Amino acid sequence: GQQVMQIPQYQHVQEGEDFTTYCNSSTTLSNIQWYKQRPGGHPVFLIQLVKSGEVKKQKRLTFQFGEAKKNSSLHITATQTTDVGTYFCAGNSNYQLIWGAGTKLIIKP
Amino acid sequence: DSGVTQTPKHLITATGQRVTLRCSPRSGDLSVYWYQQSLDQGLQFLIQYYNGEERAKGNILERFSAQQFPDLHSELNLSSLELGDSALYFCASSVVGLAGSYNEQFFGPGTRLTVL
Numbered sequence: 001g002q003q004v005m006q007i008p009q010y011q012h013v014q015e016g017e018d019f020t021t022y023c024n025s026s027t028t029l030s031n032i033q034w035y036k037q038r039p040g041g042h043p044v045f046l047i048q049l050v051k052s053g054e055v056k057k058q059k060r061l062t063f064q065f066g067e068a069k070k071n072s073s074l075h076i077t078a079t080q081t082t083d084v085g086t087y088f089c090a091g092n093s094n095y096q097l098i099w100g101a102g103t104k105l106i107i108k109p
Numbered sequence: 110d111s112g113v114t115q116t117p118k119h120l121i122t123a124t125g126q127r128v129t130l131r132c133s134p135r136s137g138d139l140s141v142y143w144y145q146q147s148l149d150q151g152l153q154f155l156i157q158y159y160n161g162e163e164r165a166k167g168n169i170l171e172r173f174s175a176q177q178f179p180d181l182h183s184e185l186n187l188s189s190l191e192l193g194d195s196a197l198y199f200c201a202s203s204v205v206g207l208a209g210s211y212n213e214q215f216f217g218p219g220t221r222l223t224v225l
Contacts (some may be wrong), residue, residue, distance in 0.1 A: 045213035097211045102153040
């Protein structure tokens with residue numbers, strides 16, 4: 001079946017270091033969404049990417065959609081404690097929304 | 110506050126029992142989605158309704174069923190409960206775009222189900 005693989009499962013960083021999570025789809029996506037879930041909270045929509053090669057920025061967050069529309073990444077520059085949580089991608093393919101397993105961002109004490 | 114409400118917030122029940130979770134979507138959203146999230150796990154899509162009709166089905170067990178009513182609220186029924194059904198159940202709503210497309214989803218706070 002169609003899958004969206006998201007890696008890594010966890011990433012431990014020191015505050016101030018960068019963080020990146022990657023999503024790879026087995027099929028071409030019409031668009032991809034990114035969500036953030038804080039600990040104890042519910043997922044919150046961050047952004048949707050639609051065009052091949054699209055790059056969008058939200059302050060320290062940079063989202064990319066691959067040229068083939070099969071992969072996407074979220075990069076956070078200079079992480080802060082407020083960035084802690086799990087980041088999910090969700091790809092739209094063949095009338096289905098397929099969720100990645102999420103990447104948990106953990107800030108080392 | 111996403112505008113999506115879910116009740117109850119917590120539910121504790123025993124194996125073999127049946128429960129109903131309720132969701133009210135954001136005003137104007139016709140589409141409702143149900144998700145299951147086990148402890149520290151990802152989101153498992155269960156089912157989607159659009160304006161009262163089932164639109165898409167995910168990994169939903171036969172013991173689970175859902176429906177969307179004319180006022181657009183939705184209920185998820187879980188029966189013959191097992192220990193493994195303990196999880197956080199989220200409802201989300203969205204404005205459905207063109208056929209097959211998905212707009213951003215707004216999630217409710219979830220219902221935490223504990224099966225003892």
